[in-house]
Amino acid sequence: MTTDTTTQLPPEGRRIAFVGKGGSGKSTIIGFLLGHFAAKGIDAAAMDADEPGDEENGSLVEWSEVVDLAGPVYPAPSRSHLRDRAAKLTPAHGILAIDTGAWIRKAGNTHYAVLSAVDLVVLTLAPTRMELNRAGSVLAALDHLADVGAHCPRLVIALTMVNTSAASGDETADALRDGGYTVLDTRIPRSDARDGYAQVFGRVPPIVTGSPMDKLADELLAEVVR
Ligand SMILES: Nc1ncnc2c1ncn2[C@@H]1O[C@H](COP(=O)(O)OP(=O)(O)O)[C@@H](O)[C@H]1O
Ligand SMILES: [Mg+2]
Structure with missing residues (x-):
């Protein structure tokens, strides 16, 4: 599907x-996607809108400083400039992936700036009841944007950290699809x-052809070209 x-x-x-x-x-996921998009001949870059220090590993920017992630990773500007900068940093005929910090209870203003800057939102969700309950605030935020007539990007849900030997992935996907949400077929297993x-x-x-990350890249491409 490259060309x-x-x-x-x-x-x-x-x-x-x-x-x-x-x-x-x-x-x-974004670290992998940069490599998979590049392998498919698609120019990809990333913007890191994570607030530093709220996760174990560090940020995408830090990762990109130690190895070549196959595409540039830019720190996000202040939220008032985020939308314009994101547009400028998007490669021609390519993809800009924007990483965000933890979505805790309700979105911060940076999250809203990011939502206003993109064509597609991917909600990463581990398929447990607790995670599903927490995801409600993301879904409510998007509903809110739609209600006030603001730019509201399309939403797809990617199940992550999936225990492939448990039924929770299927159950969560079914429940979300019953609720009218788009759940990607690709699941990222916990490994x-x-x-x-x-x-x-x-x-x-x-970068492994046919791996879950490769399939996710294909599915996301299909979502943004349509
Ligand atoms: N599919 C996976 N299976 C197991 N561990 C993972 C997986 N994806 C990420 N991790 C680990 O889980 C932690 C959180 O991942 P990370 O990508 O930093 O999440 P986020 O950016 O959403 O906070 C990190 O320690 C990372 O190495
Ligand atoms: Mg992160």
């Missing part, structure tokens, strides 16, 4: 924000193995 998709992305490119609870895998996702921060992400 086709590239030609379908508009000259101004597309922007995708990743929101969700701290620890749901946002930064790790704590020595060469797994849990260990990749600070290293070059392995």
Whole structure:
């Protein structure tokens, strides 16, 4: 799908924000996606709108300072400039992925600035009841934008940290789809193995065709070209 998709992305490119609870895998996913998009011939960059210090591993910017993530990672400007800067930093015919800090109870203003700057929002969600309850505030924020007539990006939900031997992934996906939400087919499994996702921060992400991260890249491309 490499060449086709590239030609379908508009000259101004597309922007995708990743929101969700701290620890749901946002930064790790973006680290992989930069490599997978590049491998498909798509120019990709990232903007890091995370507030420093609220997660174990550090930020996407810090990761990009120790290894080549296959695309540039820019720190976010102040929120009043975020939307313009994001547009300028989006590669032509390419993708800008925006990482955000933990979405705790209610969104901060930076989160709203990010939502106003993107075409697509990916909510990363571990499939447990507790996480599902917390996700309500993200969904409410998007409803609020729609209600006040503000720019409201489309939302898709990516199940992350999925225990592939448990039924919770299917149950959560069914419940969300019944509620009218779009749940991506691709699920990112929890992987704590020595060469797994849990260990990749600070290293070059392995780019494997057909892997969950590769499929996620394909699904997101399909979402933003349509
Ligand atoms: N699929 C996964 N399986 C297991 N551990 C993961 C996975 N994705 C990320 N991690 C680990 O979980 C922690 C949170 O991931 P991170 O990407 O920083 O989440 P976020 O950016 O949403 O806070 C990190 O220690 C990371 O290495
Ligand atoms: Mg993060």
